[in-house]
Amino acid sequence: MIMVELRKMLRRRRTWVTIALLDALPTLVAVLLATTNLGPQPGTGPAFLSAVLSNGNLFPAAALAIVLPLFLPVAVAVVAGDAVAGEAQAGTLRYLLIRPVGRTRLLVAKLVSVVAFTLIAVVVVAVTAYFVGTHLFGSAPLPTVSGGPTLSPAQATLRTGLAILYVGLSMLGVAAVALLLSTFVDSPLAATLGALAVLIASTVLLTLDAAHALNPYLPTRYWLAFVDLFRQPILWRDLVRGVALQVVYVGVLLLAAWANFTTKDVTS
Amino acid sequence: MIRPYRWLMFAVGRWSVVMGVLATLIALPAVISRLPVADPDVPMQALLAKVQASQRVPYSGFAESLGTVAVPTSRSFASLTDLFGGHTRMRVWRRGPTDWRVDTVDPVGEHGTYRDAAGAWLWDFADHRATRTTQPDITLPVAADLLPAELGRRLLSEATPAELHRLPARRIAGRTAAGLRLHPTDADATIDRVDTWIDPRSGLPLRVEIWAKKASQPAFQSTFLDLRVALPPAGITRFEPPVGATLSNDNVRDVGQVALQYGFGGLPERLAGLPLRDDAPRFGSYGHGPTLIAAVPLAGEGGFRLAHRIEDAPGVVVDKQDGSSALAAGPLSLLVAPVSDGIWLFTGTVTVAALRRAAAELRAAHR
Known part of the structure; x- marks a missing residue:
């Protein structure tokens, strides 16, 4: 079942168009930076972007920071929101469940497919950014946010790899919200917009001092913690909390999705 | 269509699990924070x-x-x-x-x-x-x-x-x-x-x-x-x-260091009833514990910019008699006042009235 869903996701033209569009934004930013030589002022713009002009090796991290706040979650919400609701809208969900396939297994297969999409999208963005960045801005040893000596190639590769994994993992909460909503409605658009509404609410609450007590529980709270991988020494505190928070969100929301999907009347 | 009773129980059971897990996760931080803590036996x-x-x-x-x-x-x-x-x-x-x-x-x-x-x-x-x-x-x-x-x-x-x-x-x-x-x-x-x-x-x-x-x-x-x-x-x-x-290289990073370069002139032993601190180097700070006053001459361009900023801040009270501007920001009070031929900043965790007294005492000391 999982392989069927993975193959379906990989063969869809929409999957690759989405990833290409995701890739296009940081690439466009890199081209504009390289042609105008006008970087953002230090301390402004996405993380690492102001330092990219002098070191293309930083561009994978900058590219992740560019797509992380909006484009990546939108892409993940679109794919996850379509997972069950898309089948219902197309009228194929009923026929899918006639096969000797448990609903729980189908849900897990859908989740694995969304996770795979997320990881592929993040890896493609980072790898493309590496080639674009080093080609346009040149290559130099990777600095740390804390100053001091640059990272060795092995350290730089390891930390960038961990950042890619962390950003991918950060998207699982979005995927889980969209997947849960996808089991409630027959419209993928409604599920996607619902997930995005949750994200926007979380982002707004993060900016309010009055909501400070809620911050540790907001799904977007630790998204930017991948920057902590580039401090010296690595600041693990938020990274660990970010992973734990996503695991809790995924666990609870999938449990709710399972409770709903396995007990609802499927009529479409 | 009416759902069979067993199907309904099935749904209720599964949603109960979800609600139970959710309630546990929400309550956990509050419960942990309220666990009693034994008082350490230290005088x-x-x-x-x-x-x-x-x-x-x-x-x-x-x-x-x-x-x-x-x-x-x-x-x-x-x-x-x-x-x-x-x-x-x-x-x-x-x-x-x-x-x-x-x-x-x-x-x-x-x-x-x-x-x-x-x-x-x-x-x-x-x-x-x-x-x-x-x-x-x-x-x-x-x-x-x-x-x-x-x-x-x-x-x-x-x-x-x-x-x-x-x-x-x-x-x-x-x-x-x-x-x-x-x-x-x-x-x-x-x-x-x-x-x-x-x-x-x-x-x-x-x-x-x-x-x-x-x-x-x-x-x-x-x-x-x-x-x-x-x-x-x-x-x-x-x-x-x-x-x-x-x-x-930079040893003049803020208004305090600029003031130190220009010197403090003669500082009285007490201002507004608070004693001059013996912090080294001799800085215009008075008081003890959390009750403090700092008296700093606003020298240089940065100092004058700061004076204007305080004078233009919302909530500032201007005293036309002595030409001072005062501001209270929570427990922190600020006063910009002329002393001798310069402008001084008085700030600290005392009332504005105490800062006004301090400014008057410093003026008297500099005469």
Whole structure:
């Protein structure tokens, strides 16, 4: 079942168009930076972007920071929101469940497919950014946010790899919200917009001092913690909390999705 | 279509599991925070002595501070505006009084202070700039001063057991912390109380809350979220400027250092009833414990910009008789007033009326 869903996701033209569009934004930013030589002022713009002009090796991290706040979650919400609701809208969900396939297994297969999409999208963005960045801005040893000596190639590769994994993992909460909503409605658009509404609410609450007590529980709270991988020494505190928070969100929301999907009347 | 009874029970059972897990997860932090904490059996005097002797205790950790004091925005005061009016996250490695590192971390950058015996390196990631200063102690308050261990020790350094009483213990950074409350006794003090929770083993303050009079929330609080009481590795506090960074030397970073260059003139032994502090080097600071006044001549362009900023700030009260402008920002009061042939800034945790008295006394002393 999982392989069927993975193959379906990989063969869809929409999957690759989405990833290409995701890739296009940081690439466009890199081209504009390289042609105008006008970087953002230090301390402004996405993380690492102001330092990219002098070191293309930083561009994978900058590219992740560019797509992380909006484009990546939108892409993940679109794919996850379509997972069950898309089948219902197309009228194929009923026929899918006639096969000797448990609903729980189908849900897990859908989740694995969304996770795979997320990881592929993040890896493609980072790898493309590496080639674009080093080609346009040149290559130099990777600095740390804390100053001091640059990272060795092995350290730089390891930390960038961990950042890619962390950003991918950060998207699982979005995927889980969209997947849960996808089991409630027959419209993928409604599920996607619902997930995005949750994200926007979380982002707004993060900016309010009055909501400070809620911050540790907001799904977007630790998204930017991948920057902590580039401090010296690595600041693990938020990274660990970010992973734990996503695991809790995924666990609870999938449990709710399972409770709903396995007990609802499927009529479409 | 009516659902069969068993199907309904099936659904109820599954949703009950979901609700149970959700309720447990939501309640867990509240339940843990309300677990009773046994009060450490340390006499108050011994606890105070441990705090006052904790300057050489090595530690590392992660702390955050939250301030609600609206200091007027100014280039000269920029650091204070952020520190006292916002949320600051710091990680620290402290090997000794002149061997430490404090990083102020924000989501996409970092400011680091690396202290050594001869001075300090200041690192700014956003500007990719490393600055060397040989006068790291003569400055306005910086993030390192607001770590709970440093702030708590400073506030309790002049306290006597008679000014203190115990608070219930709390669990902070995974440790049981004994609580002490300090009530300033000065009539002009704007601080109502300073609550400090202390690790009874090391004497390190773990959490500090500063409350203004008649306030419903602390004006400023600083707390450790993680703490390790052990000597950090030597290399972690040393700084090597990265390749390609902009390097500079700077001993005149803020209004306090500018004032020091211009000199303070004759300072009276007391201002507004508070004694001149013997902090080295001789700085225009008066008072004791949390009740303080700083009197600083506003020299140079930065000083005049700061004076204008305070004069234009919302809520400022201008006295046309003596030409002074006063502002109260929570427990912090500011007064810009002419003294002799210059302009001075008076600021501190006393009332505006006390600052006006201080300005008048300084004028009289300079005549």
